Amino acid sequence: MNMSFTLDPRLEKDTVAIGKVGLCQILLMKDARFSWIIIVPEIPGLTELHELQGSDYKDVMTLVHTLSSEMKARLSAHKMNVAALGNMVPQLHIHIIARIEGDAAWPSPVWGVGTAVPYTDIALERQIETFNSIIINITG
């Protein structure tokens, strides 16, 4: 069933692949202003959260729970933002964003605020290490 899944080109362009947990790709947004993860279930053709059925929905929501909890602790976030929107990129994807008081969009949502700031190589490496360690912690 996953054979015909292809990541939406815009998600691919805007993110760095971190890893995979269960049926979900875990992607890091290329925007150094926020610790911003996107998870994408590798099921072709889904656009709505509620199109995930049965154990797929349960598994994805368990991953959201765990990632949100781990990210809040590890990144000392003040607030986690979790959202499935998809008005512009219809392929089902779920945002999990660690918000820090005073960050570039605070207290507004992050979408459409200013322009993405590229990571430096070192900052990107550090961020990927952090998320790899979170994923190992989750799956380990």
Add this chain to the structure above:
Amino acid sequence: MNMSFTLDPRLEKDTVAIGKVGLCQILLMKDARFSWIIIVPEIPGLTELHELQGSDYKDVMTLVHTLSSEMKARLSAHKMNVAALGNMVPQLHIHIIARIEGDAAWPSPVWGVGTAVPYTDIALERQIETFNSIIINITG
């Protein structure tokens, strides 16, 4: 445990109570531009989605699934938006918004776009009827 739960005053001010399903209050945003529901688990002190534990998390996410699915069908929505943000109102609440192509914020998220437009009495009555019927369908 629910005895000391009090709805955040800002949520109370901005919404009309529709009903209750399981442990969640179902509120309608007083903004005629969008069919916009907010669900609030009646558990004191929660701010993060991941603070819902075990069967509470499962029950709330099942309600989100059902409401999103029913709203999309009944309101002929083009896209459902589901989000737990809470940067301004920390009490845990989950937005479920039926988006229509060309609505007042499309394709942007709804938060912070323009000003809420009050419902007329008739439109509010009709909207409440629709949601009551959705709730009866869910719980029936």
